[in-house]
Amino acid sequence: MDGKLLVTFNAGSSTVKIGLFALDAGADGLRPRRIGKGMIDFRRAPLRFELTEGPDHFDIELAAPAGEELDEVLSEAFSRLSWHFDLDALAAVGHRVVHGAGLFTAPVVIDAAALARIDSLTPLAPLHQPQALKLVRAIARLRPGLRQTASFDTAFHATNADLTRRFALPRALHDAGVRRYGFHGLSYAFIAGELTRRRPDVAAGRVVAAHLGSGASLCVMENGLSRDSSMSFSTLDGVPMATRCGALDPGALLYLLGQKGQGLPQVEDLLYHRSGLLGVSGISADSRDLLASDRAEAREALELFALRVAGEAARLATTAGGVDALVFTAGIGEHQPQMRAMICERLAWLGVRLDVEKNAANAFDIASADSQRGVFVLATDEEQVIAREAVAALAGAGSPSPEWNGPAP
């Protein structure tokens, strides 16, 4: 690889987190070092691109014709970056792609065939997959020939046992791809690596990591390998999220679609956009607003979130035959001591105890001296994992797995 710079895009449900990396030569190959950080906010109209850290803080807001905003905003961003960097030295653009299903178990360099396969999974992640694809296509138009790579959220969970992946549905559906996949894998990969670096003794055990952001999930790892996760076939399962419902009785869906005569788009909008913290509180999807509110509905939404996160931690501990430590990460996990305390109180029966002061300070090790389980806070960095995986994919590692027989494109 000849380039010295790498751009990463982490397309979430509503924002895209951007990373700018320099590729340093190390003893074990090229190592990405972050030199810039930014964000594209799809919720804003006009679209906005912001570089918040790096050589130049800039903020681009463009009123472009509908449908052309992304190309225009990216083109402007590349032009601003070229003031400081030789963009001919750009090795690649690396993307987070949420769903790889059974099609991708390692990062890939995106070609036409990979793009078509990624697109075929859009129905499984309607909130996320289109955002990543939009970016891939826009970059291909703007800088034809520039290599692009994809890193998959689902790939980290490839180590889950077949039993754990199974829904209690007819076998043919499992074989056709209707099974648990798990998400937020780039975040869990980062957490596994960081915990190994800082506390190898803890990372070698059974660790339940809770990625609590706008999207939220939990994953149990043994020696850094995923064994089970709360999200499953889609990004709706598991714990309640900012606007997503988490696990729900499928009978409730049958009722809404059948007896109540609601249409599919209406139900999809309900589950993805109007549920979770927003739906239960009726106030806000942002946990900060709910913590600041004195309304009973706000408290109830947060209590439900804590109850369900703690419950899922206990379920995952069962998969691993026990749990040695908990790790909190992402927006809520990293920054909200009150939420961590509410969750840990519900796990007191497991011997989980917090040190009040360390928890309030968002310290790394927040367990009290008498806690029977470790409790840690780690800041996740999905972009760092995308960058490392891009380097690996460009070096020739990682290719699509051939044995998928899931939903047809």
Ligand SMILES: Nc1ncnc2c1ncn2[C@@H]1O[C@H](COP(=O)(O)OP(=O)(O)O)[C@@H](O)[C@H]1O
């Ligand atoms: N600095 C912060 N202090 C307190 N809460 C935060 C902070 N940053 C994010 N959060 C909370 O985390 C949630 C969003 O998490 P984040 O990981 O940024 O989401 P995502 O990447 O999924 O969009 C929100 O509920 C927000 O209230």
Ligand SMILES: CC(=O)OP(=O)(O)O
């Ligand atoms: C998988 C998922 O829910 O991602 P995010 O938290 O970025 O929305």
Ligand SMILES: [Mg+2]
């Ligand atoms: Mg996220």
